[in-house]
Amino acid sequence: MVEENLNATLVSEWRDHFRPTQRAPFCLSARLRRAAWALVSATLFRFSPLRLRSVRRLLLRMFGAKVGAGVSVHNRAHVDSPWNLDIGSQASIGENAWIYALDRITIGARACVGRDVYLLGGSHDVGTATFRLLTKPIVVGEGCWIATRAIILPGVQVGDFAVIAAGAVVTKAMPPATICGGNPCVPLKNRTLRDPAPSQ
Numbered sequence: 001m002v003e004e005n006l007n008a009t010l011v012s013e014w015r016d017h018f019r020p021t022q023r024a025p026f027c028l029s030a031r032l033r034r035a036a037w038a039l040v041s042a043t044l045f046r047f048s049p050l051r052l053r054s055v056r057r058l059l060l061r062m063f064g065a066k067v068g069a070g071v072s073v074h075n076r077a078h079v080d081s082p083w084n085l086d087i088g089s090q091a092s093i094g095e096n097a098w099i100y101a102l103d104r105i106t107i108g109a110r111a112c113v114g115r116d117v118y119l120l121g122g123s124h125d126v127g128t129a130t131f132r133l134l135t136k137p138i139v140v141g142e143g144c145w146i147a148t149r150a151i152i153l154p155g156v157q158v159g160d161f162a163v164i165a166a167g168a169v170v171t172k173a174m175p176p177a178t179i180c181g182g183n184p185c186v187p188l189k190n191r192t193l194r195d196p197a198p199s200q
Helices: 002-017 028-045 053-062
Strands: 078-080 085-087 098-100 105-107 118-120 122-124 133-135 138-140 178-181 186-190
Touching: 028 053, 028 078, 118 138
Parallel strands: 078 098, 085 105, 098 118, 105 138
Antiparallel strands: 122 133, 178 186
């Protein structure tokens, strides 16, 4: 009862502080660049044939992304603000993945970002009435696998060769060469490789 009364009081106080609209924190030039990318993303990128990965690499580079050799980005992946994206060679981004690069997002060489994965470089400050935008960088290390429907939150670093299990919600840094999972995501066990290293 006491807690309900306290919550009702807080709601009443907060109601006085809220503004009718939430304003986007982007200047005009940033809005124009975002609009141009949105148009290209919804047309040339989205409808490029699946096998024409080189076209999607070119489009991302044209909008400022750093894209290594042999990168594979699915034509149904969603990339926001590609100028904040750095993808190492032979890495891949799967179908319906959302790369929300409001801050720097780095994906290491040979990393696999699976289907329906969210890399969220932006969030909101819940302590403000207008939900002020907060951004933090994300790093997915070399040789990682981020399995389907995993969510990587702002400011997270996933160590090299780590595996993030399907459906995990990653709220803090995960160690290298470790299999991690859960909500919130925690390290579960070391990752061991059974196949021999490739011959030189």
